Amino acid sequence: MTENGIQKRVPQVTVKRLSRYLRVLERFQEEGSETILSEELANELHLKPSQLRKDLAYFGEFGTRGMGYNIERLAEALRRILGLHRQWAIAIIGVGNLGTALLRYKGLNEKGFRVAALIDDDPEKVGSSRSGIHIYHIDDLPEVVKEKNIQIAILTVPAPSARATAEIVVKAGIKAILNFAPVSIKPPPEVICMPVDISSELKILSHHLTGLEEPGDSPRGHEKSPVK
Amino acid sequence: MTENGIQKRVPQVTVKRLSRYLRVLERFQEEGSETILSEELANELHLKPSQLRKDLAYFGEFGTRGMGYNIERLAEALRRILGLHRQWAIAIIGVGNLGTALLRYKGLNEKGFRVAALIDDDPEKVGSSRSGIHIYHIDDLPEVVKEKNIQIAILTVPAPSARATAEIVVKAGIKAILNFAPVSIKPPPEVICMPVDISSELKILSHHLTGLEEPGDSPRGHEKSPVK
DNA sequence: TAGATTGTTAATCGATTAACAATC
DNA sequence: TAGATTGTTAATCGATTAACAATC
Incomplete structure (x- = not known):
């Protein structure tokens, strides 16, 4: 951990992912696991392990090198960070x-x-x-x-x-x-x-479907046609 | 417009914004406007005009230099791009x-x-x-x-x-x-x-509130404390 | 033409990722 | 100690933005 108190701004996407990490941890805990690797946790969310570790690094150190993370401990830390210990x-x-x-x-x-x-x-x-x-x-x-x-x-x-x-x-x-x-x-x-x-969000789906359907030579569909 | 048919991948955030542009256009049209500037449209969504213009540039040219955009025409183009002309x-x-x-x-x-x-x-x-x-x-x-x-x-x-x-x-x-x-x-x-x-999303709010509340010298709240 | 605003480029900013040193 | 995996740095990637040339 850095020694000085200078704190990098935490991106909002990171906070959002913390909430998703927590959800996975709670599921694994229910299933009886005590420990989890960054790779397992990241895979569960289709993310890269390095992203998970980077996200956690904004807030401190929560794992043990060579061993992974204690689920109970990490979950509790995430709940505190997310403010879920209060009502x-x-x-x-x-x-x-x-x-x-x-x-x-x-x-x-x-x-x-x-x-x-x-x-x-x-x-x-x-x-x-x-x-x-x-x-x-x-x-x-x-x-x-x-x-x-x-x-x-x-x-x-x-x-x-x-x-x-x-x-x-x-x-x-x-x-x-x-x-x-x-x-x-x-x-x-x-x-x-x-x-x-x-x-x-629904219109993003519609856009995607339109791209799939459209005929023509362009593989990506309706984007910027080369006419002129 | 570029001459060759090489098409840049359209970011998903761009497509999402298109849908928001369209919503504003429809509102302005209802209010009787016929024309809108990139600055007005962008301001309405708290975005930069250059971002709006960049977003549109993925798909073609829709405005008139010196004049802005014809609302009806741009709206129709966005509906097509988003696939809203079909059911x-x-x-x-x-x-x-x-x-x-x-x-x-x-x-x-x-x-x-x-x-x-x-x-x-x-x-x-x-x-x-x-x-x-x-x-x-x-x-x-x-x-x-x-x-x-x-x-x-x-x-x-x-x-x-x-x-x-x-x-x-x-x-x-x-x-x-x-x-x-x-x-x-x-x-x-x-x-x-x-x-x-x-x-x-709700937990992002909770995190934000926790950061506001926490006492102590650190202005950004709970992020990575300098203990150790 | 002069003034205005677009379309586009290049610079900037920020987030993701690979790679590795630290350390259990 | 040797093997494994974290925490962290630096490289990469991608999106935003400022600035300006094109053009109405």
């Missing part, structure tokens, strides 16, 4: 189809996370509840955030209101947003906003 | 919470896409339908794919069965998979598989 309270903003679905989605109710409030602006919905979680009015967000200690907002409002809603969320003091609205949100630098854009 | 039939594999939610999700029923079949292996579910779409048994996938001309599979099965299911999907001739299972899938090279990992 985060989530508010889902926008109780439509997607919001309701996410509420019931396992991934959001895993260890470390808890949906603590639902928010909407539709008077028909406000006051009722879904899966036992109360729906509050967006105007009451600041109070709800304080009372329930909300730290994460999941934005599932329609595109046209997404930006205004994001601003309200930020003003309420929330520092982390998972944005499902198909609109680019640029919050102040202390706030992180992760876009989840299913519709765009 | 894609989707099968959702795994009719649990998430699968059912996606079925109702607007993004999946946009122009260009249509959920044509649901697939499960639970005899309780097979034979019934959801939102008017029939649920078929996974064993019948090959026939369903042929009959309904399915091109895209959305994988929403539980993690333990994800890999086996993906293999069945590939064997049935499907060339595009949107994978919601928290498992890495490496299909043969002609098949594209896009992972959607909401749980990992």
